[in-house]
Amino acid sequence: MKRLLFLLLGLSSCSIVKAAHVRDDWAQVDQKAVRRLAVVVQPLPDGNQKAGDAFARIARRYVNQKRDFLVKKEVVQAEAPKLAELCGGEDAIEGVLFLKPAFKPAGSGFEAELSGALARCTDGREAWTGQAAGSFPSKDPGLVEVTTIYVQEFGVEVERYVPPALNLLRPLLDTLPQPILTEADVDEKLTLD
Secondary structure, three states, X not given: OHHHHHHHHHHHXXXXXXXXXXXXXXXXXXXXXXXXEEEEEOOOHHHOHHHHHHHHHHHHHHHHXXXXXXXXXXXEXXXXXXXXXXXXXXXXXXXXEEEEEEEEEXXXXXXXXXXXXEEEOOOOOEEEEEXXXXXXXXXXXXXXXXXXHHHHHHOHHHOOOHHHHHHHHHHHHOOOOOOOOOHHHHHHHOXXX
Protein backbone atom coordinates (compact mmCIF):
# COMPACT_ATOMS: atom_id res chain seq x y z
CA MET A 1 0.00 0.00 0.00
CA LYS A 2 2.84 2.43 0.85
CA ARG A 3 4.45 1.71 -2.52
CA LEU A 4 1.22 2.55 -4.32
CA LEU A 5 0.93 5.82 -2.39
CA PHE A 6 4.53 6.82 -3.23
CA LEU A 7 3.99 5.87 -6.87
CA LEU A 8 0.84 8.01 -7.07
CA LEU A 9 2.60 10.92 -5.37
CA GLY A 10 5.53 10.57 -7.75
CA LEU A 11 3.31 10.50 -10.81
CA SER A 12 1.29 13.50 -9.67
CA SER A 13 4.44 15.55 -9.11
CA CYS A 14 5.30 15.11 -12.83
CA SER A 15 1.91 16.37 -13.97
CA ILE A 16 1.63 19.81 -15.51
CA VAL A 17 -1.76 20.37 -13.85
CA LYS A 18 -1.11 20.93 -10.17
CA ALA A 19 -4.72 21.56 -9.09
CA ALA A 20 -8.19 21.96 -10.57
CA HIS A 21 -11.52 22.47 -8.82
CA VAL A 22 -15.09 22.83 -10.06
CA ARG A 23 -17.76 24.26 -7.74
CA ASP A 24 -20.10 21.67 -6.32
CA ASP A 25 -23.11 23.56 -7.71
CA TRP A 26 -21.81 23.73 -11.32
CA ALA A 27 -24.43 21.30 -12.67
CA GLN A 28 -27.31 23.04 -10.89
CA VAL A 29 -26.30 26.69 -11.26
CA ASP A 30 -23.81 27.26 -14.07
CA GLN A 31 -23.91 24.42 -16.58
CA LYS A 32 -26.76 26.03 -18.56
CA ALA A 33 -26.06 29.64 -17.58
CA VAL A 34 -22.32 30.17 -18.14
CA ARG A 35 -21.60 29.52 -21.81
CA ARG A 36 -20.41 32.79 -23.36
CA LEU A 37 -17.01 33.83 -22.08
CA ALA A 38 -14.37 36.50 -22.26
CA VAL A 39 -10.73 35.44 -21.81
CA VAL A 40 -8.53 37.77 -19.79
CA VAL A 41 -4.75 37.37 -19.76
CA GLN A 42 -3.03 39.39 -17.05
CA PRO A 43 -0.17 39.87 -16.33
CA LEU A 44 1.60 39.65 -19.65
CA PRO A 45 3.82 36.57 -20.15
CA ASP A 46 7.40 37.72 -19.56
CA GLY A 47 6.11 41.34 -19.72
CA ASN A 48 5.64 41.02 -23.49
CA GLN A 49 2.41 42.47 -24.97
CA LYS A 50 2.57 40.42 -28.18
CA ALA A 51 3.24 37.24 -26.19
CA GLY A 52 0.16 38.10 -24.13
CA ASP A 53 -1.90 38.64 -27.28
CA ALA A 54 -0.78 35.28 -28.68
CA PHE A 55 -1.41 33.56 -25.32
CA ALA A 56 -4.98 34.90 -25.22
CA ARG A 57 -5.66 33.89 -28.82
CA ILE A 58 -4.30 30.38 -28.20
CA ALA A 59 -6.55 30.06 -25.13
CA ARG A 60 -9.57 31.45 -26.96
CA ARG A 61 -9.19 29.10 -29.91
CA TYR A 62 -8.49 26.08 -27.73
CA VAL A 63 -11.57 26.65 -25.56
CA ASN A 64 -13.74 27.27 -28.64
CA GLN A 65 -12.48 24.12 -30.36
CA LYS A 66 -12.06 21.66 -27.48
CA ARG A 67 -14.60 22.78 -24.87
CA ASP A 68 -18.28 23.64 -25.26
CA PHE A 69 -17.95 27.30 -24.30
CA LEU A 70 -18.35 30.18 -26.73
CA VAL A 71 -15.43 32.56 -26.19
CA LYS A 72 -16.59 35.87 -27.59
CA LYS A 73 -13.67 38.16 -26.77
CA GLU A 74 -10.18 38.32 -25.35
CA VAL A 75 -8.60 41.02 -23.22
CA VAL A 76 -4.86 41.36 -22.70
CA GLN A 77 -3.46 44.11 -20.53
CA ALA A 78 -1.02 44.76 -17.74
CA GLU A 79 -3.77 45.69 -15.25
CA ALA A 80 -6.64 43.29 -14.54
CA PRO A 81 -10.01 44.63 -15.69
CA LYS A 82 -13.01 44.52 -13.36
CA LEU A 83 -15.48 41.70 -13.88
CA ALA A 84 -18.40 44.13 -14.30
CA GLU A 85 -16.58 45.80 -17.25
CA LEU A 86 -16.52 42.49 -19.14
CA CYS A 87 -19.92 40.97 -18.42
CA GLY A 88 -23.07 41.39 -20.49
CA GLY A 89 -22.77 43.79 -23.39
CA GLU A 90 -23.42 43.01 -27.03
CA ASP A 91 -21.54 39.70 -26.70
CA ALA A 92 -23.81 38.64 -23.79
CA ILE A 93 -20.80 37.55 -21.71
CA GLU A 94 -21.88 35.21 -18.87
CA GLY A 95 -18.47 34.32 -17.46
CA VAL A 96 -14.84 35.42 -17.54
CA LEU A 97 -11.90 33.06 -17.83
CA PHE A 98 -9.00 34.76 -16.04
CA LEU A 99 -5.56 33.41 -16.97
CA LYS A 100 -2.49 34.56 -15.05
CA PRO A 101 0.70 33.29 -16.71
CA ALA A 102 4.21 33.66 -15.35
CA PHE A 103 7.12 32.91 -17.69
CA LYS A 104 10.70 32.87 -16.45
CA PRO A 105 13.47 32.20 -19.00
CA ALA A 106 15.40 29.00 -18.20
CA GLY A 107 17.95 27.45 -20.52
CA SER A 108 16.46 27.13 -24.01
CA GLY A 109 12.91 27.63 -22.77
CA PHE A 110 10.86 28.73 -19.80
CA GLU A 111 9.82 27.79 -16.31
CA ALA A 112 6.15 28.64 -16.57
CA GLU A 113 3.20 28.78 -14.22
CA LEU A 114 -0.44 29.43 -14.95
CA SER A 115 -3.35 30.15 -12.64
CA GLY A 116 -6.83 30.11 -14.07
CA ALA A 117 -10.27 30.98 -12.76
CA LEU A 118 -13.70 30.99 -14.37
CA ALA A 119 -15.83 33.66 -12.69
CA ARG A 120 -19.54 33.75 -13.31
CA CYS A 121 -20.95 37.15 -14.13
CA THR A 122 -24.08 36.86 -12.00
CA ASP A 123 -22.25 37.09 -8.67
CA GLY A 124 -18.51 37.00 -9.42
CA ARG A 125 -18.04 33.63 -7.73
CA GLU A 126 -15.46 31.27 -9.17
CA ALA A 127 -17.05 28.26 -10.86
CA TRP A 128 -13.66 26.69 -11.67
CA THR A 129 -10.05 27.24 -10.63
CA GLY A 130 -6.84 25.58 -11.69
CA GLN A 131 -3.07 25.80 -11.55
CA ALA A 132 -0.44 24.37 -13.86
CA ALA A 133 3.34 24.62 -14.01
CA GLY A 134 6.36 23.09 -15.66
CA SER A 135 9.53 23.54 -17.67
CA PHE A 136 9.01 23.92 -21.39
CA PRO A 137 11.39 24.28 -24.35
CA SER A 138 10.78 27.19 -26.70
CA LYS A 139 10.80 24.86 -29.68
CA ASP A 140 8.64 21.78 -30.06
CA PRO A 141 8.93 19.67 -33.24
CA GLY A 142 5.27 18.66 -32.90
CA LEU A 143 4.11 22.29 -32.90
CA VAL A 144 6.03 23.77 -35.85
CA GLU A 145 2.96 24.39 -38.02
CA VAL A 146 0.85 25.95 -35.27
CA THR A 147 3.81 28.07 -34.15
CA THR A 148 4.14 29.37 -37.72
CA ILE A 149 0.47 30.40 -37.70
CA TYR A 150 0.92 32.51 -34.56
CA VAL A 151 4.20 33.99 -35.82
CA GLN A 152 2.41 35.10 -39.00
CA GLU A 153 -0.40 36.54 -36.91
CA PHE A 154 1.60 38.30 -34.16
CA GLY A 155 5.20 38.55 -35.35
CA VAL A 156 8.47 36.67 -34.91
CA GLU A 157 8.86 37.80 -31.29
CA VAL A 158 6.10 35.37 -30.19
CA GLU A 159 7.80 32.31 -31.70
CA ARG A 160 9.56 31.24 -28.50
CA TYR A 161 6.35 31.63 -26.42
CA VAL A 162 3.95 29.56 -28.53
CA PRO A 163 5.14 26.01 -27.69
CA PRO A 164 5.33 26.64 -23.92
CA ALA A 165 1.95 28.40 -24.00
CA LEU A 166 0.30 25.48 -25.82
CA ASN A 167 1.94 22.89 -23.59
CA LEU A 168 0.81 24.76 -20.47
CA LEU A 169 -2.67 25.82 -21.58
CA ARG A 170 -3.96 22.58 -23.10
CA PRO A 171 -3.78 20.35 -20.00
CA LEU A 172 -5.15 23.05 -17.72
CA LEU A 173 -8.02 24.07 -20.01
CA ASP A 174 -8.97 20.40 -20.40
CA THR A 175 -10.02 20.50 -16.71
CA LEU A 176 -12.69 23.15 -17.39
CA PRO A 177 -16.21 21.81 -16.84
CA GLN A 178 -18.47 21.53 -19.88
CA PRO A 179 -21.56 23.73 -20.22
CA ILE A 180 -24.76 22.56 -21.89
CA LEU A 181 -25.45 24.33 -25.16
CA THR A 182 -28.77 24.91 -26.89
CA GLU A 183 -29.15 24.23 -30.63
CA ALA A 184 -28.81 27.97 -31.25
CA ASP A 185 -25.57 27.99 -29.20
CA VAL A 186 -24.18 25.12 -31.29
CA ASP A 187 -24.99 27.03 -34.50
CA GLU A 188 -23.34 30.17 -33.08
CA LYS A 189 -20.26 28.19 -32.06
CA LEU A 190 -19.69 27.17 -35.67
CA THR A 191 -19.06 30.84 -36.53
CA LEU A 192 -16.43 31.46 -33.83
CA ASP A 193 -12.68 31.72 -34.38
